[in-house]
Amino acid sequence: MKSFVFGETALGMAIPAFRFGSGGPKALIIGGVHGNEPEGVVASLGLLKAFSHEYLFKIQIILIPEFNMDGILSGSRLNGNGVDLNRNLPTNDWNPKAFDPKYPPGPKANSEPENKALVKFLDLEKPMMIYTLHSWKPLLNVNGACLPEANVIARLTGYEIKNEIGYPTPGCLGTYAGLERQMPTLTYEIERGLDFEKILAIHVPAILESLKETEKRH
Numbered sequence: 048m049k050s051f052v053f054g055e056t057a058l059g060m061a062i063p064a065f066r067f068g069s070g071g072p073k074a075l076i077i078g079g080v081h082g083n084e085p086e087g088v089v090a091s092l093g094l095l096k097a098f099s100h101e102y103l104f105k106i107q108i109i110l111i112p113e114f115n116m117d118g119i120l121s122g123s124r125l126n127g128n129g130v131d132l133n134r135n136l137p138t139n140d141w142n143p144k145a146f147d148p149k150y151p152p153g154p155k156a157n158s159e160p161e162n163k164a165l166v167k168f169l170d171l172e173k174p175m176m177i178y179t180l181h182s183w184k185p186l187l188n189v190n191g192a193c194l195p196e197a198n199v200i201a202r203l204t205g206y207e208i209k210n211e212i213g214y215p216t217p218g219c220l221g222t223y224a225g226l227e228r229q230m231p232t233l234t235y236e237i238e239r240g241l242d243f244e245k246i247l248a249i250h251v252p253a254i255l256e257s258l259k260e261t262e263k264r265h
Contacts, residue, residue, distance in 0.1 A: 062164065087179075136218045
């Protein structure tokens, strides 16, 4: 394992990241994009523990457990500038108008330092698979060719797989990476309010099992 600073938040805090494995294709796992969704952070930290204990994959995995540190510490969906990071990426459909006041997209596409670091990473390292861990109603939103991974998780959790989240999401990672750059992106919506022990017992093993499908892309 190698730890490194992925970037900085809007309030100047370091974003910690961890790299497992060396050489070969890469997979990216992100938690905590929205600071009021602790379920994704718990799952990410569970993966960090699992990878640190034993890492047997033949691919590189880069794990960012707490992407929106500002929001996590304040309990807010938004970052330190009051921007929804999953509406701020420079997608072809980015829109300065918030389709819902809860999801402000920022003053311009890719205005936020967290996303600037993410865009730079994607451009340089081009991961073959992205998992982004959120919480809402139980759902696996697939963007791009990540159905094998989603099928494994659905089998183990009973979660529904959908190609659309059900409402407009301009500036989101699924569109930016999964649809526009052919980096398959699975948005994993863990049940909101689920007991943390159940997240560790159910969803961490499901992700680990699904990564075996990602490994086959090697």
